[in-house]
Amino acid sequence: MKLIMAVVQDKDSNRLSDALIEKDFRATKLASTGGFLKAGNTTFLIGTDDENVEQVLSIIKENCKTREQLVAPISPMGGNADSYVPYPVEVQIGGATVFILPVDRFEKF
Amino acid sequence: MKLIMAVVQDKDSNRLSDALIEKDFRATKLASTGGFLKAGNTTFLIGTDDENVEQVLSIIKENCKTREQLVAPISPMGGNADSYVPYPVEVQIGGATVFILPVDRFEKF
Amino acid sequence: MKLIMAVVQDKDSNRLSDALIEKDFRATKLASTGGFLKAGNTTFLIGTDDENVEQVLSIIKENCKTREQLVAPISPMGGNADSYVPYPVEVQIGGATVFILPVDRFEKF
Numbered sequence: 001m002k003l004i005m006a007v008v009q010d011k012d013s014n015r016l017s018d019a020l021i022e023k024d025f026r027a028t029k030l031a032s033t034g035g036f037l038k039a040g041n042t043t044f045l046i047g048t049d050d051e052n053v054e055q056v057l058s059i060i061k062e063n064c065k066t067r068e069q070l071v072a073p074i075s076p077m078g079g080n081a082d083s084y085v086p087y088p089v090e091v092q093i094g095g096a097t098v099f100i101l102p103v104d105r106f107e108k109f
Numbered sequence: 110m111k112l113i114m115a116v117v118q119d120k121d122s123n124r125l126s127d128a129l130i131e132k133d134f135r136a137t138k139l140a141s142t143g144g145f146l147k148a149g150n151t152t153f154l155i156g157t158d159d160e161n162v163e164q165v166l167s168i169i170k171e172n173c174k175t176r177e178q179l180v181a182p183i184s185p186m187g188g189n190a191d192s193y194v195p196y197p198v199e200v201q202i203g204g205a206t207v208f209i210l211p212v213d214r215f216e217k218f
Numbered sequence: 219m220k221l222i223m224a225v226v227q228d229k230d231s232n233r234l235s236d237a238l239i240e241k242d243f244r245a246t247k248l249a250s251t252g253g254f255l256k257a258g259n260t261t262f263l264i265g266t267d268d269e270n271v272e273q274v275l276s277i278i279k280e281n282c283k284t285r286e287q288l289v290a291p292i293s294p295m296g297g298n299a300d301s302y303v304p305y306p307v308e309v310q311i312g313g314a315t316v317f318i319l320p321v322d323r324f325e326k327f
């Protein structure tokens with residue numbers, strides 16, 4: 001048995017939850033901030049048998065991996081039109097930091 | 110030394126805290142949601158020597174185990190008396206999902 | 219690789235974050251309460267190679283270790299001047315409880 005701790009961006013959190021539930025994996029979510037990833041993030045705790053670790057990692061990768069997104073620029077409020085970029089820019093979003101921890105024992109009461 | 114991570118329902122959280130304190134066990138509580146258990150839940154982190162693991166598990170089981178509770182039905186507001194069940198129903202509450210993790214080293218500063 | 223879980227007081231949390239970032243260590247922070255330490259606390263998750271564990275522990279110790287602080291007494295509002303202590307008192311603040319966990323595998327997507 002392993003405990004998978006995955007830190008993902010908030011924006012990917014719901015999609016990851018849904019994808020895990022669809023495959024019958026249970027996860028507990030902890031509110032977390034900063035550090036591994038910019039902005040708000042969520043830490044998933046997923047307990048699973050050794051033989052399912054690869055599948056869980058695939059689900060995390062599929063739903064949270066770092067990718068680029070085109071962001072429409074925001075028109076400057078009032079002043080400073082000098083810094084205005086009049087075309088969409090690519091920003092990096094997503095990403096997951098995943099620790100797979102050994103579990104000595106698992107109990108369910 | 111072991112780190113016991115226990116996910117329990119919010120409604121059992123205070124009672125478990127009190128029971129652990131009474132036996133001199135220290136726990137840190139993390140706010141958590143979803144997954145292993147329905148609705149709001151709390152994740153307890155409890156560090157303890159190997160020889161006390163059984164005792165901590167007993168305390169968790171005693172205070173959080175799945176059990177049935179009779180719930181009085183709520184009278185329908187205004188309409189739809191058709192769906193009204195005029196007798197108490199049994200619902201399942203509680204439950205704990207517990208991971209016992211090995212600890213390489215423990216420090217207190 | 220190790221996962222360092224450190225429970226520290228909220229008042230030391232920002233300073234510890236800054237000190238870790240300055241040395242290129244990434245941490246995820248989980249909101250936590252009670253237990254190991256009085257009042258509000260924060261649980262840091264820090265993943266690091268085995269050879270950096272000592273350095274991370276030093277940073278935690280330096281920024282969070284238990285120490286005494288002189289606290290100016292608060293003048294009693296309105297009544298009960300009997301319980302008023304007219305000189306600063308020493309209170310213990312800070313402290314860190316740290317678990318170093320083995321990691322089977324680490325992934326970044």
Ligand code: NI
Nearest residue numbers: 022023024025
């Ligand atoms: Ni199934």
Ligand code: NI
Nearest residue numbers: 131132133134
């Ligand atoms: Ni005692």
Ligand code: NI
Nearest residue numbers: 240241242243
């Ligand atoms: Ni560097």
